[in-house]
Amino acid sequence: MRQFITAYTLIDGFKCMVNGRLLFYQENILTFADFIKALYKQEQVNYPKFYKMDALGKLGFIASELLLRNKDIKSYPPELTGVVLSNSSSSLDTDIAHNETIRNREHYFPSPSVFVYTLPNIVIGEICIRNGIKGENAFLVSESFNSELIAGYVTDLFSRELVKGCLCGWIEVLGNRCEAFLAWVENQADVAETKPGPFNPVPFDAEHLKLLKNQNDR
């Protein structure tokens, strides 16, 4: 049984594309915070917990939200839906923020809502909570997006029938630099039932992951 990518989100710099279509780009935006908030508002996402998330959480949450908008995630069994994400800086962006709260012993106020995000897999937690996803999950770290690593890991989950659907990709943010690539992967049999949309499903493998992610580099 083969798997296919049937939807994907690509965020590079402050530009956002979903299924190959440009969704958001405003030239005058200078910070990640402004970008992600503007995207949240433009797409009328209604999820107050968004504001409590750190940068990595917000980026992953929005990327998955836009991707899954046209997918009926509830039609996939929650215990057979997986999330496999990766990045380069782990939670360094928030690590630095937490460190700031403890650096100075004269003003030592560690904050639980900051500390909880000093683990990169929390973004997986946020996505699972939002969508009721309960299956296999993992956060991997690599210097740059490793399409073989992710394709191999996720394909193995499908071979073992541990997942029927899986969100996978790369969620990376540090300061004002951000990059997100999320793909929704499912079995060939399920693809046939999907109504035709603006994006033609592509086979799920390292090559196609790389192709989709690097679209902007043309």
Place this chain on the structure above:
Amino acid sequence: MEELIEKLKKEVIEQLNLEDIKPEDINPDSPLFGEGLGLDSIDALELIVLLEKNYGIKIEDPKDGKKIFFSIRSMAEYITANKK
């Protein structure tokens, strides 16, 4: 007391990242937890940090938190009684 209540509302909104909420949306006598603001266990811990950071009051036993953080008013009363 009313001045402190208004100040607290702003501080709580900021400390808990309640971005879409305005001070006038918060009823000082309404329960903070349960319904309403939808605060959770992390928020409860953050309120403990707020008290220490902004008012120098340390809460040693988190179980006391339920009473102290019941509402904005109960927080204000506690601060008034314990502020150093």
Place this chain on the structure above:
Amino acid sequence: MGYRTQITMKQTYIYEDNIISSLGFTTQENIESIRSNAIGIRITDDPLLYPRPVPLSKVDPAALETRFNAICEQHKRSVAPDSFTRLEKLLITSIREVIHRDDLNPYHPKTLLILSTTKGNIDLLEERYKAKFNHKRLYLWELARIVQTFFGFVNTPVIISNACISGVLALITASRYIQSGTYDDVVVAGGDIVSEFVIAGFQSFQALSPDPCKPFDQNRSGLSQGEAAGAIHLSSRKPVGNSRMVTLAGGATTNDANHISGPSRTGQELSLAMDRALQQAGIDASALNYIAAHGTATAYNDEMEAKAIALSKAEQVPVSSQKGYWGHTLGAAGIIESAVAVASMRNNQLYRSAGFETPGVTIPLNILTEHRDAEVDQVLKSASGFGGCNAAVVFKKI
């Protein structure tokens, strides 16, 4: 490296392992410490780590220096010991022990290193280390590269950073690679250091116990921070000889989808991970001889875990948390606690759950209160972590 999608049903054999903790520098030393009821958690007064005295489980720094310096001297390239961070020294020392004992060739194209860590070289954010080490060392792939280069592993290490399930997840990932034939030998290594960063964070969660932690106990009041490193060599190569071998027979992860820091109130999702691991291993919960629980000694974790064990119909199985001996060692936990589970199987011995006196969870569990000899052929190791993640793995003697 190509990936094979065919599951060839290869066994995953457990070869050598190593534990470095407050209780010793080898698995044997640690087991002997455990047998003699030593506790590695001590009230520590170090203002650089925390403004007040706090129970910590630390690796003896002088002993680590001695061992690591010796390893560097024996290294074929000239390496300066102080060019490595503390975590790197721990990891390298641990991995070296395993490679040496199994005479493993790290240069082999079908050998892989998997690294499990939650915070890596996080102490490098401190002022005292900023000048000494490049900021780049904060990146886990740079930490991994340092370790990889030391041994000459040809494949880029796979790095898992998934909160407290990292170690168990790393073992599961290794077995999946071996079962599918992608790699024949995998060294799974994990480690985390005690740091002001993590202590402050857990304190903000009111999650630190003022005394050495008491998993599953009525009077438990939180976790104790610990540091450790561990390494386990897994292989598809069938061992020679007649003695029974320990294998990794099944493993799975799930997510609570409930809250990012508080565990599920029902334990359903951890139970699901356990059930899947048991199913893959082809055994019933009632056939388990021991559960090496996560048991952090926080009010919520232990209660949730007890519920999960009951949901999986394993409440009769002897269970312990090893965290009473060496605290919560984060990225190392899943590995060193699995190593003790494997030692239990090799020694046919069960070790008591340190810190436990009075049952403190609502489900009656069979918590080990003394060391004893027993036939230990089938063991389950569980873990849960921030982000709602759960993992379970089953070891089986064949």
